[in-house]
Amino acid sequence: MTLRGRKKGEAVPQGVVARLPVYFRYLTDLERDGIERVSSAQLGEALDFTAAQIRSDLSCFGSFGQQGYGYNVKELLQQVQYILGLDQTYTMILVGAGNLGKAIASYDSFRSKGFEIKAIFDIDPLLIGNYLGGCVIRPYEELGSYLQENSVDIGIIATPKDSSQEVCDVLIASGVNSIWNFSPVQLVVTDQVIVEHMHLTDSLLRLAFRINEQFGTRSGV
Amino acid sequence: MTLRGRKKGEAVPQGVVARLPVYFRYLTDLERDGIERVSSAQLGEALDFTAAQIRSDLSCFGSFGQQGYGYNVKELLQQVQYILGLDQTYTMILVGAGNLGKAIASYDSFRSKGFEIKAIFDIDPLLIGNYLGGCVIRPYEELGSYLQENSVDIGIIATPKDSSQEVCDVLIASGVNSIWNFSPVQLVVTDQVIVEHMHLTDSLLRLAFRINEQFGTRSGV
DNA sequence: TAGATTGTTAATCGATTAACAATC
DNA sequence: TAGATTGTTAATCGATTAACAATC
Numbered sequence: 404m405t406l407r408g409r410k411k412g413e414a415v416p417q418g419v420v421a422r423l424p425v426y427f428r429y430l431t432d433l434e435r436d437g438i439e440r441v442s443s444a445q446l447g448e449a450l451d452f453t454a455a456q457i458r459s460d461l462s463c464f465g466s467f468g469q470q471g472y473g474y475n476v477k478e479l480l481q482q483v484q485y486i487l488g489l490d491q492t493y494t495m496i497l498v499g500a501g502n503l504g505k506a507i508a509s510y511d512s513f514r515s516k517g518f519e520i521k522a523i524f525d526i527d528p529l530l531i532g533n534y535l536g537g538c539v540i541r542p543y544e545e546l547g548s549y550l551q552e553n554s555v556d557i558g559i560i561a562t563p564k565d566s567s568q569e570v571c572d573v574l575i576a577s578g579v580n581s582i583w584n585f586s587p588v589q590l591v592v593t594d595q596v597i598v599e600h601m602h603l604t605d606s607l608l609r610l611a612f613r614i615n616e617q618f619g620t621r622s623g624v
Numbered sequence: 625m626t627l628r629g630r631k632k633g634e635a636v637p638q639g640v641v642a643r644l645p646v647y648f649r650y651l652t653d654l655e656r657d658g659i660e661r662v663s664s665a666q667l668g669e670a671l672d673f674t675a676a677q678i679r680s681d682l683s684c685f686g687s688f689g690q691q692g693y694g695y696n697v698k699e700l701l702q703q704v705q706y707i708l709g710l711d712q713t714y715t716m717i718l719v720g721a722g723n724l725g726k727a728i729a730s731y732d733s734f735r736s737k738g739f740e741i742k743a744i745f746d747i748d749p750l751l752i753g754n755y756l757g758g759c760v761i762r763p764y765e766e767l768g769s770y771l772q773e774n775s776v777d778i779g780i781i782a783t784p785k786d787s788s789q790e791v792c793d794v795l796i797a798s799g800v801n802s803i804w805n806f807s808p809v810q811l812v813v814t815d816q817v818i819v820e821h822m823h824l825t826d827s828l829l830r831l832a833f834r835i836n837e838q839f840g841t842r843s844g845v
Numbered sequence: 846t847a848g849a850t851t852g853t854t855a856a857t858c859g860a861t862t863a864a865c866a867a868t869c
Numbered sequence: 870t871a872g873a874t875t876g877t878t879a880a881t882c883g884a885t886t887a888a889c890a891a892t893c
Contacts, residue, residue: 419884473851487833491836510724583831599831607804613820617818680877691873
Protein backbone atom coordinates (compact mmCIF):
# COMPACT_ATOMS: atom_id res chain seq x y z
CA MET A 404 0.00 0.00 0.00
CA THR A 405 1.76 3.03 -1.33
CA LEU A 406 -0.45 5.86 -0.22
CA ARG A 407 -0.35 5.11 3.49
CA GLY A 408 -3.99 6.02 3.69
CA ARG A 409 -3.53 9.29 1.92
CA LYS A 410 -6.60 10.31 0.01
CA LYS A 411 -5.20 11.86 -3.12
CA GLY A 412 -1.87 11.94 -4.87
CA GLU A 413 -0.93 15.40 -3.60
CA ALA A 414 2.06 15.81 -1.34
CA VAL A 415 1.28 16.34 2.32
CA PRO A 416 2.06 19.95 3.35
CA GLN A 417 5.18 20.52 5.43
CA GLY A 418 3.18 21.88 8.34
CA VAL A 419 1.09 18.73 8.57
CA VAL A 420 4.20 16.55 8.54
CA ALA A 421 5.69 18.67 11.30
CA ARG A 422 2.59 18.28 13.46
CA LEU A 423 2.05 14.54 13.01
CA PRO A 424 4.74 13.55 15.54
CA VAL A 425 3.19 15.99 18.01
CA TYR A 426 -0.18 14.28 17.63
CA PHE A 427 1.51 10.92 18.00
CA ARG A 428 3.25 11.96 21.18
CA TYR A 429 0.15 13.38 22.79
CA LEU A 430 -2.09 10.48 21.81
CA THR A 431 0.46 8.10 23.30
CA ASP A 432 0.18 9.98 26.59
CA LEU A 433 -3.61 9.91 26.47
CA GLU A 434 -3.67 6.17 25.84
CA ARG A 435 -1.18 5.55 28.63
CA ASP A 436 -3.45 7.54 30.95
CA GLY A 437 -6.41 5.44 29.94
CA ILE A 438 -8.31 8.25 28.20
CA GLU A 439 -10.78 6.75 25.76
CA ARG A 440 -12.02 9.61 23.64
CA VAL A 441 -10.87 13.05 22.64
CA SER A 442 -12.34 15.82 20.51
CA SER A 443 -10.48 18.07 18.09
CA ALA A 444 -11.28 20.92 20.48
CA GLN A 445 -9.58 19.13 23.36
CA LEU A 446 -6.59 18.19 21.23
CA GLY A 447 -6.30 21.77 20.07
CA GLU A 448 -6.49 23.10 23.59
CA ALA A 449 -3.73 20.78 24.77
CA LEU A 450 -1.41 21.27 21.83
CA ASP A 451 -2.07 24.93 21.15
CA PHE A 452 -3.52 24.44 17.69
CA THR A 453 -7.01 25.31 16.52
CA ALA A 454 -9.56 22.51 16.43
CA ALA A 455 -10.10 23.22 12.75
CA GLN A 456 -6.44 22.72 12.00
CA ILE A 457 -6.38 19.36 13.69
CA ARG A 458 -9.44 18.18 11.79
CA SER A 459 -8.01 19.52 8.58
CA ASP A 460 -4.66 17.84 9.17
CA LEU A 461 -6.22 14.47 9.89
CA SER A 462 -8.51 14.72 6.89
CA CYS A 463 -5.41 14.54 4.67
CA PHE A 464 -5.35 10.86 5.50
CA GLY A 465 -8.97 9.84 5.99
CA SER A 466 -11.94 10.17 8.33
CA PHE A 467 -11.10 8.88 11.77
CA GLY A 468 -13.69 10.62 13.93
CA GLN A 469 -17.37 10.42 14.60
CA GLN A 470 -19.83 13.29 14.76
CA GLY A 471 -20.98 14.05 18.25
CA TYR A 472 -18.29 11.83 19.75
CA GLY A 473 -14.88 12.92 18.59
CA TYR A 474 -12.04 10.45 18.17
CA ASN A 475 -11.38 7.18 19.88
CA VAL A 476 -7.90 7.63 21.32
CA LYS A 477 -6.68 4.10 20.76
CA GLU A 478 -7.97 4.00 17.22
CA LEU A 479 -6.64 7.42 16.25
CA LEU A 480 -3.26 6.59 17.73
CA GLN A 481 -3.10 3.46 15.62
CA GLN A 482 -4.01 5.43 12.52
CA VAL A 483 -1.34 8.03 13.22
CA GLN A 484 1.20 5.31 13.83
CA TYR A 485 0.30 3.76 10.53
CA ILE A 486 0.46 7.13 8.73
CA LEU A 487 3.93 7.75 10.15
CA GLY A 488 5.03 4.29 9.07
CA LEU A 489 5.48 3.01 12.61
CA ASP A 490 3.93 -0.32 11.69
CA GLN A 491 7.26 -1.05 10.01
CA THR A 492 10.81 -1.38 11.26
CA TYR A 493 13.77 0.60 10.04
CA THR A 494 17.40 -0.39 9.96
CA MET A 495 19.84 2.41 10.60
CA ILE A 496 23.58 2.84 10.69
CA LEU A 497 25.42 5.56 12.52
CA VAL A 498 28.55 7.24 11.22
CA GLY A 499 30.46 9.12 13.89
CA ALA A 500 30.76 7.86 17.45
CA GLY A 501 31.71 11.12 19.16
CA ASN A 502 29.66 12.65 21.93
CA LEU A 503 26.62 13.21 19.78
CA GLY A 504 26.87 9.79 18.17
CA LYS A 505 27.07 8.21 21.60
CA ALA A 506 23.96 10.03 22.72
CA ILE A 507 22.06 8.94 19.62
CA ALA A 508 23.15 5.33 19.92
CA SER A 509 22.13 5.25 23.56
CA TYR A 510 18.70 6.77 23.02
CA ASP A 511 16.44 3.85 23.77
CA SER A 512 13.16 5.30 22.63
CA PHE A 513 14.12 4.94 18.97
CA ARG A 514 14.43 1.22 19.23
CA SER A 515 11.08 0.80 20.94
CA LYS A 516 9.46 2.58 17.98
CA GLY A 517 11.06 0.27 15.45
CA PHE A 518 14.25 2.12 14.59
CA GLU A 519 17.28 -0.04 15.13
CA ILE A 520 20.93 0.93 14.77
CA LYS A 521 22.63 -2.05 13.18
CA ALA A 522 26.19 -0.77 12.85
CA ILE A 523 28.37 2.14 13.94
CA PHE A 524 31.42 3.52 12.15
CA ASP A 525 34.18 5.92 13.12
CA ILE A 526 37.69 6.80 11.99
CA ASP A 527 39.17 7.15 15.45
CA PRO A 528 41.30 4.04 16.18
CA LEU A 529 40.74 4.60 19.89
CA LEU A 530 37.01 4.13 19.49
CA ILE A 531 37.04 1.22 17.07
CA GLY A 532 36.20 -2.04 18.79
CA ASN A 533 34.37 -0.38 21.65
CA TYR A 534 30.74 -1.20 22.22
CA LEU A 535 28.05 1.42 22.04
CA GLY A 536 24.34 0.76 22.45
CA GLY A 537 24.96 -2.93 21.86
CA CYS A 538 26.95 -2.35 18.67
CA VAL A 539 30.65 -2.63 18.08
CA ILE A 540 32.25 0.46 16.55
CA ARG A 541 33.77 -0.45 13.18
CA PRO A 542 36.45 1.30 11.16
CA TYR A 543 35.04 3.81 8.70
CA GLU A 544 36.79 2.07 5.80
CA GLU A 545 34.41 -0.82 6.20
CA LEU A 546 31.36 1.36 5.60
CA GLY A 547 31.24 0.68 1.86
CA SER A 548 31.58 -3.05 2.12
CA TYR A 549 29.06 -3.19 4.96
CA LEU A 550 26.52 -1.43 2.79
CA GLN A 551 27.17 -3.87 -0.04
CA GLU A 552 26.07 -6.72 2.16
CA ASN A 553 23.39 -5.18 4.35
CA SER A 554 20.20 -3.34 3.58
CA VAL A 555 20.00 -0.03 5.41
CA ASP A 556 17.00 2.26 5.51
CA ILE A 557 18.44 5.31 7.25
CA GLY A 558 21.99 6.63 7.51
CA ILE A 559 22.73 8.81 10.53
CA ILE A 560 25.54 11.31 10.10
CA ALA A 561 27.10 12.53 13.34
CA THR A 562 30.58 13.36 12.09
CA PRO A 563 32.49 16.62 12.24
CA LYS A 564 31.30 18.98 9.54
CA ASP A 565 34.33 18.59 7.31
CA SER A 566 33.60 14.91 6.72
CA SER A 567 29.84 14.91 6.52
CA GLN A 568 29.40 15.56 2.81
CA GLU A 569 31.86 12.80 1.98
CA VAL A 570 30.07 10.38 4.28
CA CYS A 571 26.78 11.42 2.73
CA ASP A 572 28.15 10.72 -0.76
CA VAL A 573 29.32 7.26 0.28
CA LEU A 574 25.94 6.45 1.82
CA ILE A 575 24.05 7.56 -1.27
CA ALA A 576 26.43 5.79 -3.64
CA SER A 577 25.66 2.60 -1.72
CA GLY A 578 21.93 3.08 -2.02
CA VAL A 579 21.05 4.64 1.32
CA ASN A 580 18.62 7.33 0.29
CA SER A 581 17.38 8.55 3.64
CA ILE A 582 19.75 10.59 5.78
CA TRP A 583 19.37 11.86 9.32
CA ASN A 584 21.96 14.59 9.52
CA PHE A 585 23.33 15.95 12.80
CA SER A 586 26.33 17.77 11.34
CA PRO A 587 26.01 21.51 10.85
CA VAL A 588 26.20 21.30 7.08
CA GLN A 589 23.73 21.78 4.25
CA LEU A 590 24.21 18.43 2.54
CA VAL A 591 24.08 18.49 -1.24
CA VAL A 592 21.97 15.62 -2.55
CA THR A 593 19.75 14.76 -5.49
CA ASP A 594 15.98 14.89 -5.40
CA GLN A 595 15.61 11.18 -4.73
CA VAL A 596 17.36 11.47 -1.40
CA ILE A 597 15.51 12.49 1.75
CA VAL A 598 17.51 14.46 4.28
CA GLU A 599 16.20 15.35 7.71
CA HIS A 600 18.38 17.90 9.45
CA MET A 601 18.93 17.99 13.17
CA HIS A 602 20.98 21.14 13.61
CA LEU A 603 21.66 21.94 17.24
CA THR A 604 23.36 25.22 16.47
CA ASP A 605 20.60 26.45 14.18
CA SER A 606 18.10 25.75 16.91
CA LEU A 607 20.13 27.63 19.49
CA LEU A 608 20.51 30.60 17.14
CA ARG A 609 16.76 30.75 16.61
CA LEU A 610 16.37 30.84 20.36
CA ALA A 611 18.88 33.67 20.61
CA PHE A 612 17.03 35.61 17.95
CA ARG A 613 13.74 35.23 19.72
CA ILE A 614 15.28 36.27 23.03
CA ASN A 615 16.38 39.53 21.47
CA GLU A 616 13.16 39.97 19.59
CA GLN A 617 11.04 39.52 22.69
CA PHE A 618 13.12 40.99 25.45
CA GLY A 619 15.09 43.61 23.58
CA THR A 620 18.31 44.66 25.25
CA ARG A 621 19.53 41.94 27.54
CA SER A 622 21.29 41.72 30.85
CA GLY A 623 24.36 39.59 30.59
CA VAL A 624 26.14 41.52 27.86
CA MET B 625 18.64 49.03 20.85
CA THR B 626 15.48 47.04 21.10
CA LEU B 627 14.60 46.47 17.50
CA ARG B 628 17.83 44.76 16.49
CA GLY B 629 17.69 46.63 13.22
CA ARG B 630 14.17 45.57 12.53
CA LYS B 631 12.28 48.09 10.47
CA LYS B 632 8.80 48.01 11.93
CA GLY B 633 7.21 46.72 15.06
CA GLU B 634 5.77 43.63 13.41
CA ALA B 635 6.95 40.21 14.50
CA VAL B 636 9.37 38.48 12.17
CA PRO B 637 7.66 35.55 10.39
CA GLN B 638 8.58 32.05 11.57
CA GLY B 639 9.98 31.13 8.17
CA VAL B 640 12.40 34.02 8.22
CA VAL B 641 13.60 33.11 11.71
CA ALA B 642 14.11 29.53 10.56
CA ARG B 643 16.22 30.63 7.60
CA LEU B 644 18.42 33.16 9.39
CA PRO B 645 20.75 30.52 10.89
CA VAL B 646 21.07 28.97 7.43
CA TYR B 647 22.19 32.30 6.01
CA PHE B 648 24.57 32.72 8.91
CA ARG B 649 26.10 29.32 8.38
CA TYR B 650 26.59 29.77 4.64
CA LEU B 651 27.97 33.30 4.94
CA THR B 652 30.46 32.03 7.51
CA ASP B 653 31.65 29.48 4.95
CA LEU B 654 31.93 32.11 2.23
CA GLU B 655 33.93 34.42 4.45
CA ARG B 656 36.23 31.59 5.49
CA ASP B 657 36.82 30.83 1.81
CA GLY B 658 37.70 34.45 1.15
CA ILE B 659 34.67 35.18 -1.06
CA GLU B 660 34.07 38.92 -1.10
CA ARG B 661 30.69 39.41 -2.70
CA VAL B 662 27.56 37.40 -3.28
CA SER B 663 24.24 38.09 -5.00
CA SER B 664 20.82 36.97 -3.85
CA ALA B 665 20.74 34.74 -6.94
CA GLN B 666 23.95 33.00 -5.87
CA LEU B 667 22.75 32.62 -2.29
CA GLY B 668 19.48 31.21 -3.54
CA GLU B 669 21.21 28.75 -5.82
CA ALA B 670 23.43 27.49 -3.00
CA LEU B 671 20.73 27.26 -0.36
CA ASP B 672 17.85 26.17 -2.53
CA PHE B 673 15.73 29.24 -1.93
CA THR B 674 14.53 31.75 -4.51
CA ALA B 675 16.54 34.94 -4.87
CA ALA B 676 13.38 36.91 -4.17
CA GLN B 677 12.88 35.13 -0.89
CA ILE B 678 16.36 35.94 0.29
CA ARG B 679 16.00 39.61 -0.59
CA SER B 680 12.60 39.65 1.04
CA ASP B 681 13.91 37.98 4.20
CA LEU B 682 16.81 40.38 4.57
CA SER B 683 14.60 43.38 3.94
CA CYS B 684 12.83 42.61 7.23
CA PHE B 685 15.89 44.03 8.90
CA GLY B 686 17.23 46.70 6.56
CA SER B 687 18.99 47.28 3.25
CA PHE B 688 22.31 45.53 3.17
CA GLY B 689 22.96 45.20 -0.56
CA GLN B 690 23.88 47.41 -3.44
CA GLN B 691 22.26 47.48 -6.87
CA GLY B 692 24.44 45.98 -9.55
CA TYR B 693 26.83 44.53 -6.97
CA GLY B 694 24.96 42.33 -4.55
CA TYR B 695 26.07 41.91 -0.96
CA ASN B 696 29.48 42.24 0.60
CA VAL B 697 29.97 38.91 2.37
CA LYS B 698 31.82 40.23 5.38
CA GLU B 699 29.37 43.05 5.91
CA LEU B 700 26.26 40.90 5.45
CA LEU B 701 27.64 38.28 7.80
CA GLN B 702 28.16 40.93 10.44
CA GLN B 703 24.63 42.18 9.97
CA VAL B 704 23.19 38.67 10.27
CA GLN B 705 25.26 38.05 13.39
CA TYR B 706 23.91 41.23 14.87
CA ILE B 707 20.33 40.35 13.90
CA LEU B 708 20.69 36.95 15.58
CA GLY B 709 22.13 38.60 18.67
CA LEU B 710 25.56 37.05 18.30
CA ASP B 711 27.23 40.31 19.31
CA GLN B 712 26.18 39.37 22.82
CA THR B 713 27.07 36.51 25.13
CA TYR B 714 24.61 34.16 26.75
CA THR B 715 24.91 32.31 30.02
CA MET B 716 23.34 28.88 30.09
CA ILE B 717 22.81 26.12 32.59
CA LEU B 718 22.21 22.49 31.75
CA VAL B 719 19.87 20.24 33.70
CA GLY B 720 20.45 16.56 33.01
CA ALA B 721 23.92 15.11 32.49
CA GLY B 722 22.94 11.89 30.74
CA ASN B 723 24.12 10.96 27.28
CA LEU B 724 22.39 13.84 25.60
CA GLY B 725 23.46 16.30 28.27
CA LYS B 726 27.05 15.16 27.89
CA ALA B 727 26.90 15.69 24.15
CA ILE B 728 25.47 19.18 24.58
CA ALA B 729 28.03 20.16 27.21
CA SER B 730 30.86 18.92 25.01
CA TYR B 731 29.71 20.71 21.87
CA ASP B 732 32.41 23.34 21.46
CA SER B 733 30.85 25.38 18.70
CA PHE B 734 28.30 26.90 21.08
CA ARG B 735 30.95 28.46 23.21
CA SER B 736 32.75 29.99 20.26
CA LYS B 737 29.51 31.75 19.30
CA GLY B 738 29.07 33.24 22.75
CA PHE B 739 26.92 30.62 24.47
CA GLU B 740 28.51 29.41 27.66
CA ILE B 741 27.32 26.69 29.99
CA LYS B 742 28.00 27.95 33.50
CA ALA B 743 26.61 25.10 35.58
CA ILE B 744 25.32 21.55 35.20
CA PHE B 745 22.81 19.77 37.43
CA ASP B 746 21.73 16.16 37.81
CA ILE B 747 20.03 13.99 40.39
CA ASP B 748 22.24 10.95 39.90
CA PRO B 749 24.68 10.73 42.87
CA LEU B 750 27.11 8.83 40.65
CA LEU B 751 27.42 11.79 38.30
CA ILE B 752 27.56 14.57 40.86
CA GLY B 753 31.07 15.89 41.31
CA ASN B 754 32.22 14.72 37.88
CA TYR B 755 33.48 17.26 35.40
CA LEU B 756 31.82 17.78 32.08
CA GLY B 757 32.86 20.37 29.52
CA GLY B 758 34.84 22.20 32.20
CA CYS B 759 31.92 22.27 34.65
CA VAL B 760 31.38 20.28 37.78
CA ILE B 761 28.06 18.43 37.93
CA ARG B 762 26.05 19.70 40.89
CA PRO B 763 23.17 18.11 42.76
CA TYR B 764 19.79 19.04 41.36
CA GLU B 765 18.65 20.34 44.76
CA GLU B 766 21.08 23.22 44.36
CA LEU B 767 19.40 24.44 41.18
CA GLY B 768 17.09 26.88 42.96
CA SER B 769 19.76 28.44 45.11
CA TYR B 770 22.15 28.68 42.19
CA LEU B 771 19.55 30.61 40.22
CA GLN B 772 19.03 32.95 43.16
CA GLU B 773 22.64 33.99 42.98
CA ASN B 774 23.46 33.81 39.28
CA SER B 775 21.92 35.39 36.24
CA VAL B 776 21.09 32.82 33.58
CA ASP B 777 19.87 33.58 30.08
CA ILE B 778 19.03 30.11 28.83
CA GLY B 779 18.06 26.92 30.64
CA ILE B 780 18.78 23.68 28.82
CA ILE B 781 16.56 20.74 29.73
CA ALA B 782 18.03 17.33 28.92
CA THR B 783 16.29 15.27 31.55
CA PRO B 784 14.07 12.21 31.16
CA LYS B 785 10.59 13.22 30.10
CA ASP B 786 8.97 12.61 33.46
CA SER B 787 11.05 15.31 35.12
CA SER B 788 11.20 17.93 32.42
CA GLN B 789 8.03 19.87 33.24
CA GLU B 790 9.06 20.11 36.87
CA VAL B 791 12.53 21.31 35.92
CA CYS B 792 10.94 23.80 33.55
CA ASP B 793 8.73 25.14 36.35
CA VAL B 794 11.70 25.59 38.66
CA LEU B 795 13.64 27.42 35.96
CA ILE B 796 10.76 29.76 35.21
CA ALA B 797 10.01 30.36 38.88
CA SER B 798 13.61 31.50 39.25
CA GLY B 799 13.37 33.92 36.36
CA VAL B 800 14.87 31.90 33.51
CA ASN B 801 12.51 32.69 30.67
CA SER B 802 14.28 31.06 27.75
CA ILE B 803 14.32 27.29 27.55
CA TRP B 804 16.11 24.98 25.16
CA ASN B 805 14.24 21.73 25.56
CA PHE B 806 15.65 18.36 24.50
CA SER B 807 13.14 16.20 26.34
CA PRO B 808 10.30 14.73 24.29
CA VAL B 809 7.63 16.75 26.06
CA GLN B 810 5.41 19.67 25.12
CA LEU B 811 6.33 21.99 27.97
CA VAL B 812 3.50 24.08 29.37
CA VAL B 813 4.62 27.67 29.85
CA THR B 814 3.18 31.18 29.87
CA ASP B 815 3.46 33.57 26.97
CA GLN B 816 6.44 35.38 28.41
CA VAL B 817 8.60 32.28 28.20
CA ILE B 818 10.40 31.30 25.02
CA VAL B 819 10.79 27.58 24.42
CA GLU B 820 12.86 26.16 21.59
CA HIS B 821 12.26 22.46 21.13
CA MET B 822 14.93 20.04 19.99
CA HIS B 823 12.99 16.80 19.66
CA LEU B 824 15.09 13.98 18.26
CA THR B 825 12.19 11.57 18.06
CA ASP B 826 9.89 14.00 16.28
CA SER B 827 12.59 14.58 13.71
CA LEU B 828 13.07 10.86 13.16
CA LEU B 829 9.33 10.32 12.80
CA ARG B 830 9.14 13.03 10.16
CA LEU B 831 11.89 11.24 8.30
CA ALA B 832 9.99 7.96 8.54
CA PHE B 833 6.87 9.62 7.21
CA ARG B 834 8.69 11.07 4.24
CA ILE B 835 10.33 7.73 3.50
CA ASN B 836 6.92 6.14 3.20
CA GLU B 837 5.49 9.07 1.31
CA GLN B 838 8.25 9.04 -1.24
CA PHE B 839 9.16 5.41 -1.59
CA GLY B 840 5.89 3.71 -0.77
CA THR B 841 6.21 0.18 0.46
CA ARG B 842 9.64 -0.45 1.83
CA SER B 843 12.14 -3.26 1.94
CA GLY B 844 13.15 -4.11 5.45
CA VAL B 845 9.67 -4.86 6.80
C1' DT C 846 -34.85 13.78 20.35
C1' DA C 847 -31.34 17.39 21.52
C1' DG C 848 -26.55 18.16 21.92
C1' DA C 849 -22.13 17.53 20.27
C1' DT C 850 -18.76 17.28 17.01
C1' DT C 851 -17.19 15.75 12.72
C1' DG C 852 -15.37 16.57 7.72
C1' DT C 853 -15.49 19.94 4.31
C1' DT C 854 -16.36 24.21 1.92
C1' DA C 855 -15.66 29.03 1.54
C1' DA C 856 -13.38 33.07 3.42
C1' DT C 857 -9.34 34.86 5.29
C1' DC C 858 -4.91 35.42 6.15
C1' DG C 859 -0.04 35.30 5.36
C1' DA C 860 3.96 33.91 2.85
C1' DT C 861 6.26 33.34 -1.52
C1' DT C 862 7.23 34.76 -6.06
C1' DA C 863 7.45 37.56 -10.19
C1' DA C 864 8.19 41.84 -12.02
C1' DC C 865 10.28 46.26 -12.28
C1' DA C 866 11.70 50.96 -11.25
C1' DA C 867 15.70 52.65 -9.00
C1' DT C 868 20.46 52.95 -9.10
C1' DC C 869 25.17 51.33 -8.34
C1' DT D 870 27.31 54.41 -20.48
C1' DA D 871 25.45 49.50 -20.33
C1' DG D 872 24.84 45.65 -17.36
C1' DA D 873 23.71 43.91 -13.07
C1' DT D 874 21.19 43.53 -9.11
C1' DT D 875 18.90 45.56 -5.38
C1' DG D 876 14.52 46.61 -2.45
C1' DT D 877 9.75 46.77 -2.98
C1' DT D 878 5.18 46.43 -4.91
C1' DA D 879 1.63 43.67 -6.83
C1' DA D 880 0.17 39.03 -8.08
C1' DT D 881 0.04 34.41 -6.81
C1' DC D 882 -0.03 30.71 -4.16
C1' DG D 883 -0.91 27.94 -0.15
C1' DA D 884 -2.17 27.33 4.55
C1' DT D 885 -5.19 28.43 8.32
C1' DT D 886 -9.58 29.48 10.12
C1' DA D 887 -14.53 30.09 10.47
C1' DA D 888 -18.80 28.37 9.45
C1' DC D 889 -22.08 24.82 8.75
C1' DA D 890 -24.58 20.90 6.85
C1' DA D 891 -24.34 16.16 7.98
C1' DT D 892 -24.96 12.88 11.42
C1' DC D 893 -23.70 10.16 15.44
